[in-house]
Amino acid sequence: MSEWWTYRAEDFLLFSPRVYWRMFELHNAALWPLHFVTFDAGLIILLLIAWRPGSSARWVASILAMLWIFVGWSFLWNRYTTINWVAAYIAPAFFVEGTLLLIAALSGALAFEKRRPGDWIAYLILGFALLGQPLLAPLQGRGWASSEVFGIAPDPTVIGTLGVLLLARGRLVPWLLPIPVLWCLLSGLTLQTMGEPQAWATYAGLALAALGWIWRIVRQRGSLPVA
Amino acid sequence: MRTTRRTFVQASLAATAAATLLPISLHAQQGRLIRRPIPSSREEIPIVGLGTWITFNVGDDPALRNECAGVMAAFFEAGGRMIDSSPMYGSSQPVVGYGLQKLGRPQALFSADKVWTSSAAAGPTQIEQSRRYWGVPKFDLVQVHNLLTWKPHLQTLFQMKASGTVRYVGITTSEGRRHDLIEQIMRSEPIDFVQFSYNVVDREAEARLLPLASERGIAVIVNRPFRQGALTERLKNKPLPEWAAELGASSWAELMLKFILAHPAVTVAIPATTRVDHVRENLSAAAGPMPDTAMRQRIAAHVKAL
Numbered sequence A: 001m002s003e004w005w006t007y008r009a010e011d012f013l014l015f016s017p018r019v020y021w022r023m024f025e026l027h028n029a030a031l032w033p034l035h036f037v038t039f040d041a042g043l044i045i046l047l048l049i050a051w052r053p054g055s056s057a058r059w060v061a062s063i064l065a066m067l068w069i070f071v072g073w074s075f076l077w078n079r080y081t082t083i084n085w086v087a088a089y090i091a092p093a094f095f096v097e098g099t100l101l102l103i104a105a106l107s108g109a110l111a112f113e114k115r116r117p118g119d120w121i122a123y124l125i126l127g128f129a130l131l132g133q134p135l136l137a138p139l140q141g142r143g144w145a146s147s148e149v150f151g152i153a154p155d156p157t158v159i160g161t162l163g164v165l166l167l168a169r170g171r172l173v174p175w176l177l178p179i180p181v182l183w184c185l186l187s188g189l190t191l192q193t194m195g196e197p198q199a200w201a202t203y204a205g206l207a208l209a210a211l212g213w214i215w216r217i218v219r220q221r222g223s224l225p226v227a
Numbered sequence B: 001m002r003t004t005r006r007t008f009v010q011a012s013l014a015a016t017a018a019a020t021l022l023p024i025s026l027h028a029q030q031g032r033l034i035r036r037p038i039p040s041s042r043e044e045i046p047i048v049g050l051g052t053w054i055t056f057n058v059g060d061d062p063a064l065r066n067e068c069a070g071v072m073a074a075f076f077e078a079g080g081r082m083i084d085s086s087p088m089y090g091s092s093q094p095v096v097g098y099g100l101q102k103l104g105r106p107q108a109l110f111s112a113d114k115v116w117t118s119s120a121a122a123g124p125t126q127i128e129q130s131r132r133y134w135g136v137p138k139f140d141l142v143q144v145h146n147l148l149t150w151k152p153h154l155q156t157l158f159q160m161k162a163s164g165t166v167r168y169v170g171i172t173t174s175e176g177r178r179h180d181l182i183e184q185i186m187r188s189e190p191i192d193f194v195q196f197s198y199n200v201v202d203r204e205a206e207a208r209l210l211p212l213a214s215e216r217g218i219a220v221i222v223n224r225p226f227r228q229g230a231l232t233e234r235l236k237n238k239p240l241p242e243w244a245a246e247l248g249a250s251s252w253a254e255l256m257l258k259f260i261l262a263h264p265a266v267t268v269a270i271p272a273t274t275r276v277d278h279v280r281e282n283l284s285a286a287a288g289p290m291p292d293t294a295m296r297q298r299i300a301a302h303v304k305a306l
Helices: A017-031 A034-051 A057-077 A087-107 A119-139 A154-167 A178-193 A199-223 B005-021 B062-077 B092-102 B123-134 B150-163 B179-188 B209-216 B230-235 B242-247 B252-261 B276-284 B293-305
Strands: B035-037 B044-046 B082-084 B110-115 B139-144 B166-172 B193-197 B219-223
Touching: A017 A034, A017 A057, A017 B062, A034 A057, A034 A119, A034 A154, A057 A087, A057 A154, A087 A178, A119 A154, A119 A199, A154 A178, A154 A199, A178 A199, B062 B092, B062 B276, B082 B219, B092 B123, B110 B123, B110 B150, B123 B139, B123 B150, B139 B150, B139 B193, B150 B166, B150 B179, B166 B219, B179 B193, B179 B209, B193 B209, B209 B219, B230 B252, B242 B252, B242 B293, B252 B276, B252 B293
Parallel strands: B082 B110, B110 B139, B139 B166, B166 B193, B193 B219
Antiparallel strands: B035 B044
16 A cells, blocks of 8 residues: 555444444344353353352363354444454454464363452453443443343453453463454454444453553562562 | 637637636536546536435335436436446436336436445446446446455456446445545556545545645546535534625635535545435535635535534
8 A cells, every 4th residue: 555654543433323233233133132152152261260260171171162153244244344344354353362362272272270369350341241332332422232141242251351361361361362362453443433432432442451461460470479 | 899819819828727726617407517627538417416315215116216317307407417336336226217118218317326245256247237336338437345356356347447337436435434445446456436524523535635636637526525414414504604695605615616516536426315405405505605725624624613
């Protein structure tokens, strides 16, 4: 692309906010009442990590893997691509993340511990993904029809995954982080370019996750014995 | 009034002079719309067309597809002809095709599309796919979008024109990008159309591109006449000057469109909209008096001062 410095984010926005939110309305209508299943799946993830951290990692990773692949296929591949051809290149990233989560589930490469510093931030993020994100549509006057629900829409699924990864440890965690982080940046930028205040919710989810990681690193270093 | 040989000669001379000085043929065809000739063929088209960037990218949404079809219906009813789209515009091409089918394939359509791929070999396949989306036997105009891989695509389009599978060939840019290359192509290639951005505040094209288009006999399509709605949004709460009535303009959109359309080198402006009332308003700018040079300066100065 020549004269790339002359391009702004607006130049890459192919659709209007009205079409974007209508897309969620149609998506919700098409999948209703599957929302109860995916919301319950999110709730189970939260409860498993909180109450059975030692034995829940395989289940949590498996559920998340299915949700990522489902959202990648149903939303990105089948719906978002109709208004944004870029989504055809993003959908495979969701399949990759789902595959990585499946590998984590099968290999036992993820684990959760009972209590670690900064856990409250992770639960806050996960709680927002499950309960906060669906409220944004009615709170902004768009009504419930275009609500973004965990396991149905990408943003709450991705933000919820960031919360889960903040609670997890294991060698695959660094591999599982880039795609959710990049999606949050892309989605936040899209919403910001459309002039939607909701962009800040996505950025805030990402910022909170980053804060959680920093908090954990600082606390862990502080607790190390001095040599 | 009795027509004498003298009055006939005077009228003929006046008509010839008017046609020379002001290349706007005020034919009252399809209502009151002003039409201008495509220099390479002298075919006349109404000076306001319909863009589809963002506005027609509504995906599979049936309600919004029908709204777009409604906009197209109002466009054709008001005498519009040129609809412009691109493979880059998401679902806009299939949505245009949906509208055309719903409206019974209006004969008035002047179909303008683009080729937009970095692969020279993929150009013909993409153009054919676009044609199928529109559901037209052939495109009237195919343009190289944003000059992407322009050399081989232009060769493809010239071959298509020679074989009769496209009627006109063009190139496009937007927002003032790559004007040097546009100018170079306008000077060196036998293109029929050039498309770029021009409006009451973005007037860079007046310096070189518009005079060059006149000199080389190239039709000009103006995109982003309202800066993608930013200008109408900026001015919506500002009072329209009283002197706008002299031009028959009852809105900022009409006044700003008349500013563009009055430039003698402009052939068509292609505002995009999702609203039937706006498409009618846009087309009404293509009728009635047009501003002269002094009035154009007045419009530009007034908008700049707001």
